[in-house]
Amino acid sequence: MEYEPVIGLEIHAELKTKTKMFCDCFNDSDEKQPNKNICQVCLGHPGTLPVINKKAVESVLTVGLALDSDIPEFSKFDRKNYFYPDLPKGYQISQYDEPLCRGGKLSLYLSDDPQESLKEIEIERVHLEEDTGKLIHPEDKKSTLIDFNRAGVPLMELVTKPVIHSGKEARLFAQGLQILLKTLKVSKADMEKGQMRCEVNISLKPQGQKELGTKVEVKNLNSFRAVERAIDYEIQRQTQLLEQGEKIIQETRGWDPIKEITYSQRTKEEAQDYRYFPEPDLPPLNVYKLFDFKKLKAELPELPWQTKQNLIQTYNIPSQGANILVQDDKALLLFKETVSKLDPEYKKTGTSLTDNYLTTDILGIKEKEGLNWEDIRLSSDNFAQLINNLASEKISSRVAKDILLDIIHSNQDVEEIIKTKGLEKISDESILISIIEEIIKDNPKAIEDYKKGKENAIQFLVGQAMAKLKGAADPKELEKLIREKITG
Ligand SMILES: [Zn+2]
Numbered sequence: 001m002e003y004e005p006v007i008g009l010e011i012h013a014e015l016k017t018k019t020k021m022f023c024d025c026f027n028d029s030d031e032k033q034p035n036k037n038i039c040q041v042c043l044g045h046p047g048t049l050p051v052i053n054k055k056a057v058e059s060v061l062t063v064g065l066a067l068d069s070d071i072p073e074f075s076k077f078d079r080k081n082y083f084y085p086d087l088p089k090g091y092q093i094s095q096y097d098e099p100l101c102r103g104g105k106l107s108l109y110l111s112d113d114p115q116e117s118l119k120e121i122e123i124e125r126v127h128l129e130e131d132t133g134k135l136i137h138p139e140d141k142k143s144t145l146i147d148f149n150r151a152g153v154p155l156m157e158l159v160t161k162p163v164i165h166s167g168k169e170a171r172l173f174a175q176g177l178q179i180l181l182k183t184l185k186v187s188k189a190d191m192e193k194g195q196m197r198c199e200v201n202i203s204l205k206p207q208g209q210k211e212l213g214t215k216v217e218v219k220n221l222n223s224f225r226a227v228e229r230a231i232d233y234e235i236q237r238q239t240q241l242l243e244q245g246e247k248i249i250q251e252t253r254g255w256d257p258i259k260e261i262t263y264s265q266r267t268k269e270e271a272q273d274y275r276y277f278p279e280p281d282l283p284p285l286n287v288y289k290l291f292d293f294k295k296l297k298a299e300l301p302e303l304p305w306q307t308k309q310n311l312i313q314t315y316n317i318p319s320q321g322a323n324i325l326v327q328d329d330k331a332l333l334l335f336k337e338t339v340s341k342l343d344p345e346y347k348k349t350g351t352s353l354t355d356n357y358l359t360t361d362i363l364g365i366k367e368k369e370g371l372n373w374e375d376i377r378l379s380s381d382n383f384a385q386l387i388n389n390l391a392s393e394k395i396s397s398r399v400a401k402d403i404l405l406d407i408i409h410s411n412q413d414v415e416e417i418i419k420t421k422g423l424e425k426i427s428d429e430s431i432l433i434s435i436i437e438e439i440i441k442d443n444p445k446a447i448e449d450y451k452k453g454k455e456n457a458i459q460f461l462v463g464q465a466m467a468k469l470k471g472a473a474d475p476k477e478l479e480k481l482i483r484e485k486i487t488g
Pocket of ligand 1: 043
């Protein structure tokens, strides 16, 4: 029998507010000293009262507006009761039946496949709650430490409808959401730092059947790779069980990123186990009285899918390049500035070269050398000069790459480098031929090999000639001339 995977995501993101959700403590995810940003409110001392952080509410509403969610007039907070040592109050203030945002959609806009990138993933709800503290298990295993710096940090929870069908779709959704949260400046959404965390619900449905299968939840997915791999693994595991005639157990599973398998953690609590009830210490919210929605809408930045579409339409660059630029605002700025400074005569080739050299070479060097954008000295003026020289075929691509490596660190004037190092491409055939004659004279073995049919001998000769010319020639041109010269 064929099974259809049905997947829903729950994504938590820590909001980047100055203070915590219900008190004045600093919300600083980089604080290394444990239990520094704490007070009676976030420690749940008796008699203290929470006060709602307006900025946190605004952040979630902004996300809702960007996702085109419904924003109901009334919303309220509820107590979610459960006992765990990292939860100092013994309950979490969350939202149950009246979340801030309902519905909405996010497309898989980061996909390079145009069909897939139009697919819209429907959203169930987006709500606001508080984060828990952190349990630290020292190596001696005799004790557990608690750091409450994170307790009470505003946490956004987004739940999708069960409309995702593969690990890849889930990853593309999560990646797209991360970029949206960064673009809206509401969360740093760094998964490695736990600022964005994913849980997935997976069930298998026999093809053609309406009813959903038994749901398994996988928690603690701390990377996009983990999201994709855990889902693919679960689909495989559950298919195998069903094919063997066994039942799927409703449970929560963990993810082992080393072995790349899921493992059973506990059977799932039902919602009533949490004994939700309206938070008596907080008033219901009427967000339309608290916020000017016209202003909130007007203040939305260009959303990442709009940016991507604009890049493709305006600059005619491929989806892949656009995806990279959408994810890196510094690279995007450098791209736009550079293109605006290109020689109009070579605008089309130059734009495509700018995209290539930026998204492949510059970002490649940045990653390889572990650089930050602040370490990259290259200015858009100088980058445009480099591209102009390349597009007009004044320099070869090999020379351009050498210069690029230099100017990333120094921003030394491109024209000056070309002049002082004599890197201008030599297209004067008589000069090329005289160099080739030298090479042929110096490498009789390679010539013999070539005549015997060894094709790579020619590449060796081209390499020798390029080295002699310091890369200032077109290798294809050289190859043609060498062949002509040898075969006479
Ligand atoms: Zn506090």
